[in-house]
Amino acid sequence: MVINSYRSQAELLRKEYIFADLSAVCSSVIIGIFACKMVYDLCRLISAVCFKGYTNLSKSKQIEWNNRAMSTVHALFISTASMYFTFWSDLYSDNLLRGPITLRSSSFSTFTLGVSVGYFLSDLAMIIWFYPSLGTMEYVIHHLLSVVGVSYAMLTGEAQLYTFMVLTSEATTPGINLRWYLDAAGMKKSRVYIINGVVIFLAWLVARILLFVYLFYHEYIFYDQVKQMHTSGILLVLLVPSVIGVMNLIWFWKIFKGLKKTLAKTQ
Template identity: 25%
Template sequence: MAATFDQLIIGITIASFAVFQFLFHFGSSWLSAIISLGFRSLGKEQKIEWNSRVASTVHALLAGVFGLYIFCFDYAVNADPVWGDATLVRINVAITAGYLISDLQLILWYWKIIGDVYFIMHHVAVLYAYYYVLSQGLLPYFANFRLLAEFSTPCVNQRWFFEVLGYSKSSKLNIINGLTMTIMFFLVRIAVMPVYYNQMVSTFGTEGFNRIGRGPQCVWIICSVSLDILNIMWMVKIARGCYKVFYFHRKIKINSQDKVKLQ
Protein backbone atom coordinates (compact mmCIF):
# COMPACT_ATOMS: atom_id res chain seq x y z
CA MET A 1 0.00 0.00 0.00
CA ALA A 2 2.80 2.40 0.91
CA ALA A 3 4.68 1.73 -2.34
CA THR A 4 1.50 2.24 -4.35
CA PHE A 5 0.74 5.45 -2.52
CA ASP A 6 4.32 6.68 -3.07
CA GLN A 7 3.88 6.05 -6.78
CA LEU A 8 0.63 8.00 -6.65
CA ILE A 9 2.35 10.95 -4.95
CA ILE A 10 5.11 10.94 -7.58
CA GLY A 11 2.47 10.78 -10.29
CA ILE A 12 0.54 13.72 -8.80
CA THR A 13 3.75 15.78 -8.56
CA ILE A 14 4.62 15.07 -12.20
CA ALA A 15 1.05 15.76 -13.33
CA SER A 16 1.03 19.03 -11.36
CA PHE A 17 4.31 20.07 -12.98
CA ALA A 18 2.89 19.32 -16.44
CA VAL A 19 -0.38 21.18 -15.78
CA PHE A 20 1.36 24.34 -14.58
CA GLN A 21 3.79 24.21 -17.51
CA PHE A 22 0.83 23.95 -19.88
CA LEU A 23 -0.93 26.79 -18.07
CA PHE A 24 2.13 29.04 -18.38
CA HIS A 25 2.93 28.30 -22.03
CA PHE A 26 -0.58 27.98 -23.47
CA GLY A 27 -3.57 28.19 -21.12
CA SER A 28 -2.85 31.55 -19.51
CA SER A 29 -2.30 33.42 -22.79
CA TRP A 30 -5.46 31.99 -24.33
CA LEU A 31 -7.64 32.72 -21.31
CA SER A 32 -6.09 36.13 -20.55
CA ALA A 33 -6.65 37.35 -24.11
CA ILE A 34 -10.36 36.59 -23.66
CA ILE A 35 -10.76 38.03 -20.16
CA SER A 36 -8.50 41.09 -20.45
CA LEU A 37 -8.29 43.15 -23.64
CA GLY A 38 -5.17 44.85 -22.28
CA PHE A 39 -3.23 41.57 -22.27
CA ARG A 40 -2.78 41.63 -26.04
CA SER A 41 -1.02 44.98 -25.94
CA LEU A 42 1.58 43.86 -23.40
CA GLY A 43 5.20 43.33 -24.40
CA LYS A 44 6.83 39.88 -24.51
CA GLU A 45 8.53 40.25 -21.13
CA GLN A 46 5.34 41.48 -19.46
CA LYS A 47 3.40 38.51 -20.88
CA ILE A 48 5.98 36.11 -19.44
CA GLU A 49 5.57 37.54 -15.95
CA TRP A 50 1.79 37.75 -16.44
CA ASN A 51 1.59 34.03 -17.30
CA SER A 52 3.83 33.22 -14.35
CA ARG A 53 1.51 35.09 -12.00
CA VAL A 54 -1.58 33.44 -13.46
CA ALA A 55 -0.05 30.04 -12.67
CA SER A 56 0.80 31.32 -9.19
CA THR A 57 -2.80 32.46 -8.62
CA VAL A 58 -4.29 29.17 -9.83
CA HIS A 59 -1.98 27.21 -7.53
CA ALA A 60 -2.73 29.49 -4.58
CA LEU A 61 -6.49 29.05 -4.93
CA LEU A 62 -6.24 25.29 -5.47
CA ALA A 63 -3.84 24.66 -2.57
CA GLY A 64 -5.63 27.12 -0.30
CA VAL A 65 -9.14 25.72 -0.82
CA PHE A 66 -7.91 22.13 -0.53
CA GLY A 67 -5.95 23.06 2.59
CA LEU A 68 -8.98 24.76 4.15
CA TYR A 69 -11.06 21.63 3.54
CA ILE A 70 -8.39 19.49 5.24
CA PHE A 71 -8.14 21.94 8.13
CA CYS A 72 -11.89 21.81 8.72
CA PHE A 73 -12.75 18.18 7.97
CA ASP A 74 -9.65 15.96 8.21
CA TYR A 75 -10.13 14.88 11.80
CA ALA A 76 -7.21 12.42 11.78
CA VAL A 77 -4.71 15.20 11.03
CA ASN A 78 -6.23 17.55 13.58
CA ALA A 79 -6.24 14.84 16.25
CA ASP A 80 -2.58 13.97 15.71
CA PRO A 81 -0.73 16.94 14.14
CA VAL A 82 2.62 15.11 14.08
CA TRP A 83 1.76 11.59 12.88
CA GLY A 84 -1.89 11.77 11.78
CA ASP A 85 -3.03 10.13 8.55
CA ALA A 86 -1.39 12.44 6.00
CA THR A 87 -3.05 11.08 2.85
CA LEU A 88 -4.90 14.25 1.83
CA VAL A 89 -2.11 16.53 3.04
CA ARG A 90 0.47 14.62 0.99
CA ILE A 91 -1.72 14.98 -2.10
CA ASN A 92 -2.01 18.74 -1.54
CA VAL A 93 1.72 19.05 -0.87
CA ALA A 94 2.47 16.98 -4.01
CA ILE A 95 0.42 19.46 -6.06
CA THR A 96 2.38 22.29 -4.48
CA ALA A 97 5.70 20.51 -5.09
CA GLY A 98 4.84 20.13 -8.78
CA TYR A 99 4.04 23.83 -8.99
CA LEU A 100 7.24 24.86 -7.19
CA ILE A 101 9.42 22.72 -9.46
CA SER A 102 7.63 24.17 -12.49
CA ASP A 103 8.11 27.71 -11.20
CA LEU A 104 11.79 27.04 -10.45
CA GLN A 105 12.31 25.86 -14.01
CA LEU A 106 10.60 28.96 -15.41
CA ILE A 107 12.56 31.31 -13.14
CA LEU A 108 15.85 29.80 -14.28
CA TRP A 109 14.83 29.71 -17.95
CA TYR A 110 13.58 33.32 -17.95
CA TRP A 111 16.07 34.59 -15.40
CA LYS A 112 16.57 38.00 -17.00
CA ILE A 113 12.83 38.66 -16.80
CA ILE A 114 11.52 36.97 -13.65
CA GLY A 115 14.75 35.81 -12.00
CA ASP A 116 14.88 36.36 -8.25
CA VAL A 117 17.41 34.89 -5.84
CA TYR A 118 14.91 35.07 -2.97
CA PHE A 119 12.37 32.96 -4.85
CA ILE A 120 15.04 30.37 -5.62
CA MET A 121 15.96 30.16 -1.93
CA HIS A 122 12.29 30.10 -0.90
CA HIS A 123 11.31 27.34 -3.34
CA VAL A 124 14.30 25.14 -2.51
CA ALA A 125 13.77 25.55 1.25
CA VAL A 126 10.05 24.75 0.98
CA LEU A 127 10.70 21.71 -1.22
CA TYR A 128 13.28 20.46 1.27
CA ALA A 129 10.87 20.88 4.18
CA TYR A 130 8.01 19.25 2.25
CA TYR A 131 10.25 16.28 1.42
CA TYR A 132 9.65 15.01 4.94
CA VAL A 133 5.89 15.26 4.46
CA LEU A 134 5.91 13.50 1.10
CA SER A 135 8.37 10.75 2.04
CA GLN A 136 7.38 10.01 5.64
CA GLY A 137 4.08 11.78 6.26
CA LEU A 138 5.55 13.87 9.09
CA LEU A 139 3.86 16.94 10.57
CA PRO A 140 0.80 16.91 8.29
CA TYR A 141 -1.16 19.48 10.34
CA PHE A 142 1.65 22.04 10.20
CA ALA A 143 2.43 21.44 6.52
CA ASN A 144 -1.22 21.99 5.66
CA PHE A 145 -1.47 25.02 7.94
CA ARG A 146 1.27 26.71 5.93
CA LEU A 147 -0.62 26.15 2.69
CA LEU A 148 -3.51 28.27 4.01
CA ALA A 149 -1.20 31.28 3.65
CA GLU A 150 -1.63 30.95 -0.13
CA PHE A 151 -4.99 32.74 0.17
CA SER A 152 -3.07 36.05 0.24
CA THR A 153 -1.30 35.36 -3.08
CA PRO A 154 -4.13 36.16 -5.56
CA CYS A 155 -4.47 39.74 -4.27
CA VAL A 156 -0.70 40.26 -4.45
CA ASN A 157 -0.72 39.09 -8.09
CA GLN A 158 -3.82 41.16 -8.87
CA ARG A 159 -1.99 44.24 -7.67
CA TRP A 160 0.66 43.60 -10.33
CA PHE A 161 -2.01 42.93 -12.99
CA PHE A 162 -3.64 46.31 -12.28
CA GLU A 163 -0.27 48.06 -12.37
CA VAL A 164 0.81 46.59 -15.72
CA LEU A 165 -2.61 47.34 -17.22
CA GLY A 166 -2.20 51.00 -16.29
CA TYR A 167 -4.74 51.29 -13.49
CA SER A 168 -4.19 54.29 -11.25
CA LYS A 169 -3.17 53.53 -7.67
CA SER A 170 -6.08 55.69 -6.56
CA SER A 171 -8.64 53.81 -8.68
CA LYS A 172 -11.44 52.09 -6.76
CA LEU A 173 -10.44 48.62 -7.99
CA ASN A 174 -6.85 49.14 -6.88
CA ILE A 175 -7.92 50.47 -3.49
CA ILE A 176 -10.36 47.60 -2.92
CA ASN A 177 -7.73 45.06 -3.93
CA GLY A 178 -5.10 46.74 -1.74
CA LEU A 179 -7.38 46.70 1.27
CA THR A 180 -8.36 43.07 0.63
CA MET A 181 -4.70 42.10 0.20
CA THR A 182 -3.77 43.75 3.50
CA ILE A 183 -6.62 42.07 5.40
CA MET A 184 -6.04 38.64 3.85
CA PHE A 185 -2.28 38.78 4.41
CA PHE A 186 -2.82 39.70 8.05
CA LEU A 187 -5.45 37.00 8.61
CA VAL A 188 -3.68 34.04 6.97
CA ARG A 189 -0.05 34.90 7.80
CA ILE A 190 0.04 37.04 10.94
CA ALA A 191 -3.12 36.55 13.00
CA VAL A 192 -2.76 32.75 12.83
CA MET A 193 0.74 32.73 14.35
CA PRO A 194 -0.45 32.22 17.96
CA VAL A 195 -2.54 29.23 16.87
CA TYR A 196 0.34 27.72 14.89
CA TYR A 197 2.99 28.14 17.58
CA ASN A 198 0.68 27.12 20.39
CA GLN A 199 0.07 23.86 18.54
CA MET A 200 3.79 23.52 17.87
CA VAL A 201 4.81 24.04 21.51
CA SER A 202 2.13 21.59 22.67
CA THR A 203 3.92 18.80 20.78
CA PHE A 204 7.32 19.41 22.39
CA GLY A 205 8.41 16.53 24.57
CA THR A 206 5.66 14.19 23.37
CA GLU A 207 6.42 10.70 22.10
CA GLY A 208 5.38 11.70 18.59
CA PHE A 209 7.66 14.74 18.57
CA ASN A 210 10.66 12.74 19.81
CA ARG A 211 10.01 10.04 17.23
CA ILE A 212 10.39 12.34 14.20
CA GLY A 213 14.11 12.82 14.93
CA ARG A 214 16.45 15.75 15.41
CA GLY A 215 16.82 16.61 11.71
CA PRO A 216 13.12 17.12 10.94
CA GLN A 217 12.64 18.91 14.27
CA CYS A 218 15.33 21.48 13.41
CA VAL A 219 14.09 21.96 9.84
CA TRP A 220 10.52 22.43 11.06
CA ILE A 221 11.34 24.98 13.77
CA ILE A 222 13.97 26.96 11.81
CA CYS A 223 11.85 27.13 8.65
CA SER A 224 8.76 28.19 10.61
CA VAL A 225 10.50 30.99 12.51
CA SER A 226 12.40 32.23 9.43
CA LEU A 227 9.28 32.30 7.29
CA ASP A 228 7.30 34.19 9.90
CA ILE A 229 10.03 36.79 10.33
CA LEU A 230 9.71 37.41 6.59
CA ASN A 231 5.90 37.48 6.90
CA ILE A 232 6.13 40.18 9.57
CA MET A 233 8.52 42.22 7.41
CA TRP A 234 6.18 41.88 4.42
CA MET A 235 3.18 42.81 6.56
CA VAL A 236 4.87 46.04 7.60
CA LYS A 237 5.62 46.91 3.96
CA ILE A 238 2.09 46.06 2.83
CA ALA A 239 0.54 48.08 5.65
CA ARG A 240 2.71 51.08 4.79
CA GLY A 241 1.82 50.75 1.11
CA CYS A 242 -1.88 50.51 1.93
CA TYR A 243 -1.65 53.60 4.15
CA LYS A 244 0.12 55.58 1.41
CA VAL A 245 -2.57 54.69 -1.15
CA PHE A 246 -5.41 55.70 1.18
CA TYR A 247 -3.59 58.87 2.23
CA PHE A 248 -2.92 59.79 -1.41
CA HIS A 249 -6.55 59.07 -2.36
CA ARG A 250 -7.86 61.13 0.57
CA LYS A 251 -5.52 64.00 -0.31
CA ILE A 252 -6.74 64.03 -3.91
CA LYS A 253 -10.35 63.97 -2.71
CA ILE A 254 -9.79 66.91 -0.35
CA ASN A 255 -8.00 68.91 -3.06
CA SER A 256 -10.86 68.25 -5.47
CA GLN A 257 -13.43 69.44 -2.92
CA ASP A 258 -11.37 72.58 -2.26
CA LYS A 259 -11.25 73.37 -5.99
CA VAL A 260 -15.02 73.00 -6.22
CA LYS A 261 -15.49 75.43 -3.31
CA LEU A 262 -13.16 77.96 -4.89
CA GLN A 263 -15.13 77.82 -8.12
Protein backbone atom coordinates in the same frame (compact mmCIF):
# COMPACT_ATOMS: atom_id res chain seq x y z
CA MET B 1 8.18 2.35 25.34
CA VAL B 2 5.38 4.44 23.85
CA ILE B 3 7.83 6.90 22.27
CA ASN B 4 9.87 4.06 20.79
CA SER B 5 6.70 2.52 19.43
CA TYR B 6 5.71 5.78 17.70
CA ARG B 7 9.22 6.19 16.31
CA SER B 8 9.00 2.68 14.86
CA GLN B 9 5.67 3.66 13.33
CA ALA B 10 7.28 6.75 11.80
CA GLU B 11 10.03 4.62 10.30
CA LEU B 12 7.47 2.28 8.78
CA LEU B 13 5.59 5.26 7.35
CA ARG B 14 8.79 6.63 5.88
CA LYS B 15 9.56 3.32 4.15
CA GLU B 16 5.98 2.99 2.98
CA TYR B 17 5.85 6.42 1.35
CA ILE B 18 9.33 6.36 -0.13
CA PHE B 19 9.39 2.82 -1.48
CA ALA B 20 5.96 1.19 -1.63
CA ASP B 21 4.04 4.27 -2.72
CA LEU B 22 6.75 6.00 -4.75
CA SER B 23 4.80 5.76 -8.01
CA ALA B 24 1.74 7.50 -6.53
CA VAL B 25 3.92 10.24 -5.05
CA CYS B 26 5.73 10.81 -8.34
CA SER B 27 2.41 10.86 -10.18
CA SER B 28 1.05 13.62 -7.97
CA VAL B 29 4.16 15.74 -8.54
CA ILE B 30 3.94 15.17 -12.31
CA ILE B 31 0.25 16.11 -12.23
CA GLY B 32 1.18 19.34 -10.46
CA ILE B 33 3.81 20.19 -13.08
CA PHE B 34 1.46 19.32 -15.94
CA ALA B 35 -1.33 21.42 -14.40
CA CYS B 36 1.03 24.41 -14.19
CA LYS B 37 1.97 24.03 -17.85
CA MET B 38 -1.68 23.72 -18.87
CA VAL B 39 -2.77 26.81 -16.89
CA TYR B 40 0.16 28.81 -18.27
CA ASP B 41 -0.68 27.94 -21.88
CA LEU B 42 -4.43 28.48 -21.42
CA CYS B 43 -3.82 31.88 -19.85
CA ARG B 44 -1.61 32.90 -22.77
CA LEU B 45 -4.27 31.87 -25.31
CA ILE B 46 -7.26 33.34 -23.47
CA SER B 47 -5.52 36.60 -22.57
CA ALA B 48 -4.47 37.21 -26.17
CA VAL B 49 -8.10 36.98 -27.24
CA CYS B 50 -9.99 38.51 -24.31
CA PHE B 51 -7.65 41.26 -23.06
CA LYS B 52 -6.64 43.89 -25.59
CA GLY B 53 -3.86 45.24 -23.41
CA TYR B 54 -2.14 41.84 -23.19
CA THR B 55 -0.60 42.03 -26.65
CA ASN B 56 0.76 45.50 -25.87
CA LEU B 57 2.72 44.21 -22.91
CA SER B 58 6.42 43.48 -23.24
CA LYS B 59 7.52 39.87 -23.58
CA SER B 60 8.70 39.74 -19.96
CA LYS B 61 5.38 41.20 -18.75
CA GLN B 62 3.44 38.61 -20.74
CA ILE B 63 5.49 35.85 -19.16
CA GLU B 64 4.82 37.23 -15.69
CA TRP B 65 1.12 37.64 -16.54
CA ASN B 66 0.87 33.94 -17.41
CA ASN B 67 3.04 32.92 -14.47
CA ARG B 68 0.80 34.75 -12.02
CA ALA B 69 -2.24 32.95 -13.42
CA MET B 70 -0.43 29.70 -12.68
CA SER B 71 0.34 30.75 -9.09
CA THR B 72 -3.24 31.98 -8.57
CA VAL B 73 -4.76 28.63 -9.55
CA HIS B 74 -2.32 26.79 -7.29
CA ALA B 75 -3.03 29.17 -4.42
CA LEU B 76 -6.79 28.65 -4.69
CA PHE B 77 -6.30 24.87 -4.78
CA ILE B 78 -3.76 24.48 -1.98
CA SER B 79 -5.19 27.10 0.39
CA THR B 80 -8.67 25.52 0.14
CA ALA B 81 -7.28 22.02 0.68
CA SER B 82 -5.03 23.22 3.51
CA MET B 83 -7.87 24.94 5.36
CA TYR B 84 -9.93 21.76 5.02
CA PHE B 85 -7.18 19.57 6.48
CA THR B 86 -6.26 22.09 9.19
CA PHE B 87 -9.69 23.12 10.46
CA TRP B 88 -12.35 20.65 9.27
CA SER B 89 -10.86 17.23 8.58
CA ASP B 90 -10.77 14.73 11.44
CA LEU B 91 -7.40 13.43 10.21
CA TYR B 92 -5.58 15.69 12.68
CA SER B 93 -8.13 15.69 15.49
CA ASP B 94 -7.08 15.42 19.14
CA ASN B 95 -8.01 11.72 19.23
CA LEU B 96 -4.93 10.20 20.90
CA LEU B 97 -6.02 6.69 19.94
CA ARG B 98 -4.98 7.52 16.37
CA GLY B 99 -1.44 8.29 17.45
CA PRO B 100 0.55 11.55 17.37
CA ILE B 101 -0.81 14.17 14.99
CA THR B 102 2.73 14.70 13.74
CA LEU B 103 2.74 11.19 12.23
CA ARG B 104 -0.69 11.18 10.62
CA SER B 105 -1.32 11.25 6.90
CA SER B 106 -3.62 9.87 4.22
CA SER B 107 -3.41 9.13 0.52
CA PHE B 108 -5.42 12.28 -0.21
CA SER B 109 -3.27 14.55 1.96
CA THR B 110 -0.10 13.12 0.41
CA PHE B 111 -1.48 13.57 -3.12
CA THR B 112 -2.37 17.19 -2.32
CA LEU B 113 1.15 17.90 -1.12
CA GLY B 114 2.57 16.24 -4.25
CA VAL B 115 0.61 18.57 -6.51
CA SER B 116 1.94 21.52 -4.52
CA VAL B 117 5.52 20.24 -4.86
CA GLY B 118 4.95 20.10 -8.62
CA TYR B 119 3.90 23.75 -8.61
CA PHE B 120 6.81 24.97 -6.48
CA LEU B 121 9.28 23.10 -8.71
CA SER B 122 7.71 24.61 -11.85
CA ASP B 123 7.61 28.13 -10.46
CA LEU B 124 11.12 27.87 -9.03
CA ALA B 125 12.42 26.75 -12.42
CA MET B 126 10.77 29.75 -14.08
CA ILE B 127 12.09 32.17 -11.45
CA ILE B 128 15.65 30.90 -11.95
CA TRP B 129 15.35 30.79 -15.76
CA PHE B 130 14.03 34.36 -16.03
CA TYR B 131 15.89 35.69 -12.98
CA PRO B 132 15.34 38.35 -11.70
CA SER B 133 12.25 39.42 -13.68
CA LEU B 134 9.88 36.98 -11.90
CA GLY B 135 11.39 37.37 -8.46
CA THR B 136 14.55 38.17 -6.57
CA MET B 137 16.60 35.96 -4.24
CA GLU B 138 14.00 36.10 -1.47
CA TYR B 139 11.55 34.30 -3.76
CA VAL B 140 14.17 31.68 -4.58
CA ILE B 141 14.77 31.08 -0.86
CA HIS B 142 11.02 30.94 -0.18
CA HIS B 143 10.46 28.36 -2.92
CA LEU B 144 13.49 26.26 -1.95
CA LEU B 145 12.24 26.09 1.64
CA SER B 146 8.76 25.22 0.38
CA VAL B 147 10.06 22.43 -1.86
CA VAL B 148 12.15 20.91 0.93
CA GLY B 149 9.48 21.21 3.62
CA VAL B 150 6.53 20.04 1.53
CA SER B 151 8.55 17.21 -0.06
CA TYR B 152 9.60 15.91 3.35
CA ALA B 153 6.02 15.87 4.61
CA MET B 154 4.88 14.21 1.37
CA LEU B 155 7.53 11.48 1.38
CA THR B 156 7.57 10.61 5.07
CA GLY B 157 4.03 11.40 6.21
CA GLU B 158 5.46 13.44 9.09
CA ALA B 159 4.34 16.94 10.12
CA GLN B 160 1.71 17.17 7.39
CA LEU B 161 -0.56 19.21 9.69
CA TYR B 162 2.05 21.93 10.14
CA THR B 163 2.82 21.84 6.43
CA PHE B 164 -0.82 22.51 5.65
CA MET B 165 -0.89 25.34 8.20
CA VAL B 166 1.98 27.01 6.36
CA LEU B 167 0.41 26.38 2.96
CA THR B 168 -2.84 28.01 4.12
CA SER B 169 -0.94 31.30 3.83
CA GLU B 170 -1.14 30.89 0.04
CA ALA B 171 -4.65 32.33 0.39
CA THR B 172 -3.04 35.77 0.11
CA THR B 173 -1.55 35.04 -3.32
CA PRO B 174 -4.65 35.72 -5.48
CA GLY B 175 -4.96 39.22 -4.01
CA ILE B 176 -1.27 39.95 -4.61
CA ASN B 177 -1.57 38.76 -8.20
CA LEU B 178 -4.75 40.76 -8.78
CA ARG B 179 -2.92 43.86 -7.59
CA TRP B 180 -0.22 43.23 -10.20
CA TYR B 181 -2.85 42.69 -12.92
CA LEU B 182 -4.62 45.94 -12.05
CA ASP B 183 -1.31 47.77 -12.21
CA ALA B 184 -0.46 46.19 -15.58
CA ALA B 185 -3.92 47.18 -16.87
CA GLY B 186 -3.38 50.82 -15.91
CA MET B 187 -5.91 50.74 -13.04
CA LYS B 188 -3.57 51.75 -10.24
CA LYS B 189 -5.69 54.78 -9.35
CA SER B 190 -9.02 52.94 -9.41
CA ARG B 191 -11.18 52.22 -6.36
CA VAL B 192 -10.79 48.49 -7.01
CA TYR B 193 -7.03 48.84 -6.61
CA ILE B 194 -7.44 50.58 -3.25
CA ILE B 195 -9.96 48.02 -1.97
CA ASN B 196 -7.65 45.24 -3.11
CA GLY B 197 -4.82 46.78 -1.09
CA VAL B 198 -6.93 46.81 2.07
CA VAL B 199 -8.01 43.20 1.51
CA ILE B 200 -4.37 42.14 1.02
CA PHE B 201 -3.37 43.84 4.27
CA LEU B 202 -6.12 42.12 6.27
CA ALA B 203 -5.64 38.73 4.59
CA TRP B 204 -1.89 38.89 5.17
CA LEU B 205 -2.41 39.77 8.83
CA VAL B 206 -4.66 36.74 9.33
CA ALA B 207 -3.06 34.12 7.06
CA ARG B 208 0.63 34.97 7.35
CA ILE B 209 0.97 36.57 10.78
CA LEU B 210 -1.76 35.38 13.17
CA LEU B 211 -1.90 31.88 11.69
CA PHE B 212 1.86 31.51 12.10
CA VAL B 213 1.53 32.60 15.73
CA TYR B 214 -1.08 29.86 16.14
CA LEU B 215 1.25 27.38 14.41
CA PHE B 216 4.10 28.07 16.82
CA TYR B 217 1.69 27.91 19.77
CA HIS B 218 0.39 24.56 18.49
CA GLU B 219 3.95 23.22 18.17
CA TYR B 220 4.62 24.31 21.75
CA ILE B 221 1.49 22.63 23.12
CA PHE B 222 2.15 19.40 21.21
CA TYR B 223 5.92 19.46 21.46
CA ASP B 224 5.91 16.02 23.11
CA GLN B 225 4.50 14.70 19.83
CA VAL B 226 6.81 16.84 17.71
CA LYS B 227 9.78 15.22 19.47
CA GLN B 228 8.60 11.81 18.26
CA MET B 229 9.50 12.70 14.67
CA HIS B 230 12.92 12.09 13.19
CA THR B 231 15.58 14.72 13.86
CA SER B 232 15.41 16.03 10.28
CA GLY B 233 11.65 16.43 10.61
CA ILE B 234 11.95 18.31 13.90
CA LEU B 235 14.51 20.68 12.38
CA LEU B 236 12.30 21.36 9.36
CA VAL B 237 9.21 21.92 11.51
CA LEU B 238 11.07 24.47 13.61
CA LEU B 239 13.26 26.06 10.94
CA VAL B 240 11.09 26.39 7.80
CA PRO B 241 8.08 28.16 9.44
CA SER B 242 10.49 30.41 11.36
CA VAL B 243 12.33 31.59 8.25
CA ILE B 244 9.12 32.01 6.24
CA GLY B 245 7.54 33.78 9.23
CA VAL B 246 10.36 36.34 9.29
CA MET B 247 9.97 36.87 5.54
CA ASN B 248 6.22 37.32 6.05
CA LEU B 249 6.89 40.05 8.63
CA ILE B 250 9.24 41.86 6.24
CA TRP B 251 6.72 41.66 3.40
CA PHE B 252 3.91 42.71 5.77
CA TRP B 253 5.82 45.87 6.66
CA LYS B 254 6.24 46.64 2.95
CA ILE B 255 2.51 46.05 2.36
CA PHE B 256 1.65 48.36 5.26
CA LYS B 257 3.86 51.14 3.93
CA GLY B 258 2.46 50.71 0.41
CA LEU B 259 -1.14 50.79 1.65
CA LYS B 260 -0.45 53.84 3.81
CA LYS B 261 1.06 55.63 0.82
CA THR B 262 -1.87 54.70 -1.43
CA LEU B 263 -4.50 55.82 1.10
CA ALA B 264 -2.65 59.12 1.63
CA LYS B 265 -2.96 59.89 -2.08
CA THR B 266 -6.74 59.47 -1.96
CA GLN B 267 -7.21 62.11 0.73
